[in-house]
Amino acid sequence: MSIGRNIISITLAASLVACGGDSPQGPIGGGGGGTPTPTPSTGTCSLSARQDFAFAVLDEWYLFPDLLDRTVNKNNFTTVQSYLDALVAPARAAGQDKGFTFITSIEEENDLIANGSSAGFGIRLAYDTAANRVFVIEAFENAPAFPQGFDRGVELIQLGTNAATLESISSIMAAEGPSGVISRLGASTAGLQRTFVIRQQDSTERQVTVTKADYALDAVSDRYGAQIINDNGKQVGYLNLRTFIVASADRDLQAAFQNFSDQGVTEIILDFRYNGGGLVRIAELMGDLMRGNNTGEVFSRTVLRPSKSSENSTRLFRSTASFSGTSAAVAIPSINVTKMAVIGRDGTASASELVANAFLPYVGDNFALVGANTSGKPVGQFGFDLAACDDRIRAVTFQTVNADGNGEYFNGLAGVVPNTCRAEDDITNALGNPAEDSVATALAFLRSGASACTAIAGTAGVQGLQSVQERRELLQPAAPSAVQREIPGLY
Structure with a gap:
C-alpha cells in the first residue's frame, strides 16, 4: 500500500487531505481535496462519534459508492477499522479495495512524511x-x-x-x-x-x-540506489526508490536524474520491487524527470466518483518543480526515455504502479515489467482528519489513468503492460548488481527485447513460481504502522 497517489490520500484535519503535495492531507496515489460533510464535532472521541465520522467520509467521498454496505450496524464493531472493513466489504470482495481504506494516526503519518524518520x-x-x-x-x-x-x-x-x-x-x-x-x-x-x-x-x-x-528513511540508498550500469558499452540508468512517502526524496531524485542526463542515459531500470507507494507529488516529479520531449503532455488523470467529478484533474509533464522546504519553482533536468524496464513484485503498489502506467503511452513496446506481478492498486486515497482524536481516515477516493485513459490494473500490471519478464528476487546479490537476477533480466530485455524473457504468470499479489525466491513473502503485520504501509516489511 502507500501514501501518495499511493499516497492517494493524506489529510483532512476535519478537512480532506490528498497525497500529492507535502501537506499531510494530500493524496496518496492521487489528487484532489475537499471537506467531508457533515463536519464532525471535535469535542468527542467516543467510538460512536469516530465511527460516525468514518461513515460520513465514505458516504460522501468513497470512489465506489455502489460497493459500500450502508446496512452494517456500527454497534456490532469494537474498533473504527473493523467498522470500515465492514462498510467496504463489497468493494473488497470485488478486488477494488484490497485493504486500501483504513484509519491511521495523524501525528504518526505527518511525522513520517515531513521528517522521513522511523x-x-x-x-x-x-x-x-x-x-x-x-x-x-x-x-x-x-x-x-x-x-x-x-x-x-x-x-x-x-x-x-x-x-x-x-x-x-x-x-x-x-x-x-x-x-x-x-x-x-x-x-x-x-x-x-x-x-x-x-x-x-x-x-x-x-x-x-x-x-x-x-x-x-533514506529513499535512495547511497550504496546502490542510483547508478549507471555499463552494459557492453551502453549506459543504462538504474534507480532503486525505496519509497515515495518521504518528502525529501525529491532531492535524491533530482540528483540521480541530473547525473543520468549528464551521461546521456536514455534506457532506464526502475527498481520498485519493494516499493509500496507514497506521495503522488514524488511520483509526478519522477515523471517530470523522465519527460524528454513530452513537456505539456498528459502524465496522468485523477478521476473521482461522479458526484465529485468537479475534483477531477489532469497532471501534465512539467519542466520545473518546487522541492521540499521551498516554494519557488526551478528548472529540472530530464532524460528522454526510449526503453524502460520496471522491476516489480507483489509489494509493488500505488505510486510505483502509477509511474509505470503513466509511461506506457510514451514507451510502448519498449516497456517491460520484470520480476513478478504487482499488487494492483490503480486507486488512491485522500486523508480525512478528525484532529481532536488523532484519527485520519485514508479512504479510496480516486482512480488514476494514463494519457490513453487506461488504469484498470486491479489484477496487477502484468495484465496491461506489453512485455513481462519473469525473474527472481535474488538476495544472494546486492540490489543494483548486474548479476542479480531481476537486474540481469532487465538488462537482457533492454538489450534484446521480449525474446530474452519468459512471461510472468499469475494474478496480483500471487507469485507464479515455487522456487525458494518465489516462496518468499514480505514479513508484514496484519495491522501495519504508517511506515510499514509505505515500506512493507520494515522493522
Missing part, C-alpha cells in the same frame, strides 16, 4: 513460506542493524529479548507462523533491544544485540 532496526524482512526461514532483504545504512552485520541475504536464526530467551526462528514459525516472529520483534520504540543469532551469506553465524533507534 524508530526500529532499519531492516526489511521476508519469510520463506515453506521452509519457515526469515531473511533480511534490505537494510538502511544509517539504522542500528546495518553496522551490526545485517544486510541483504542475512538469515535470522534465533531471536529473543536477550541471550537467555533466544528461540529458533524455525520453531517460532512452525508453531505460530509469521505473526510469532513479528510479535517477538517488538514495538517500534526507540531503546527497545532484541538479541539475534544471524547467519551471514558465507554461512558464519554470530550473536548480536541491537537497540532500536530513530533513523532517517
